[in-house]
Amino acid sequence: MILTRRALVGGAAIGAGALLTGCDKVIQHPTARRILFMGEEMNRGLQRALTDRAALAPEFSPAQMSPIFRSNGTRDPGTPGYTAMVANNFADYRLKIGGLVDRPLSLTLPQIRQMPQRAQITRHDCVEGWSAIGKWQGPKLGALLTAAGLRPQARYIVFTCADLYRGTPYYESIDLVDAFHPQTILAWALNDRVLDVAHGAPVRLRVERQLGYKHAKYVMAIDAVASLDGIGKGKGGYWEDNVDYDWYAGI
């Protein structure tokens, strides 16, 4: 059999093209899609098994902070309710903590600011690839959950936000490993200033060992739940529900 170089190079190009379009065809098949999406479970399982669950995210010195901390996603929820809260300087804001807890809480901003605080200079890693380093301050989520009395059935913490993203209510969720991590805080200050609207005023989540999209902005309610079923489309967050993002964003 004689193979010319032209035929070979042409064949290789067609083969590569077929493989490329093949990748798109393959994942339309439910089983293939399930296998592809198993990568998330495998990476999460490996990371949780091989690394210290209490390990702290790196913290930085003030000199290492980004000169500008960019904002993205929703930059202003713009709903009538939220706009009214901004106009009133969040005087009527109440952070509600409920779900599977013994003592539901409803906290004003002054109450949140008077609780024991943690300040940390950490790196925010967007799923897109950029990073920014800033200083965040607020109470630890774990302390709030303890004050509310988490029930034993609780497995996830769900954050309901003030913004609609493309018309859909924005929400996120984390598990208890991250919820009780000492660096997981509800930040109301960025770089020693009260959090602005673009960065998630009045309160946003910082969950430092996960990518940026898990750090819910404009947090209005925190609920402890046993399962993510029945919330949104059941995958644990706006991006997870609508555009196939991984629920585990530690990688």
Add this chain to the structure above:
Amino acid sequence: MTEPVLIKRHAVATRVWHWVTAITMFIMIGSGVGILKAHPRFYWGRYGANFDSAWTTLDQWPNWVVTGLNLITIPASYNLAISRRWHLLFALVLAFALLGFMVVSLINRHFQRDLRVRAAEIAPRELAHDVREHLALRFHDPRKPGAYNILQKLSYVATIFVLIPLMIFTGLAMSPNMDAAWPWLLDLFGGRQSARSIHFIAASGLTLFIVAHLALVILAGVWNEVRSMITGRWAQPEDAA
């Protein structure tokens, strides 16, 4: 004309690893380009976003490169989440296949026997000789036709022991959870954005290796080379027999 002498050249572990890695590389490069398109700017240091100064951005690249990148993304249309799904699943295949190959190749002595670079081989005179032999399209030493030539050894050693491990560890350095667990990763590469830049540069190096590797397979005789990587059996060139 005499029948070509077939010699056993590649162990089964080498062949399995080669093809698994070949397919994985293809998926990693395609999905990697898909991820790159979400933020095609590269920085040195610990942070870097739109307002920070980038050492290179997509709009500084030649048109033909950008067009070429658009042709090879997985998936074909921009979808960061699906690119990441491909990339992060096959990253496990790449890493564990390399680990397995390394362990087996130490046990079956493939590394010690075939890839060991001897001091005499990297003398400038020897290297220059091998470059001239390549230019004359003579890839095999007539005295040891089954052995790798020194340029081949160096490129395989660089790929197996430097480039792919570098891809794996710079990749891990971009994981916020791994940065918490293994902070030395950030010290090693000088920050997450430096690791991301090195990841991209090493991927470019691997792409160049693949292009050169395929070109040399074609020049050395495609059927013989591909057969040896499938069945393990390779025909000695006639001048060497």
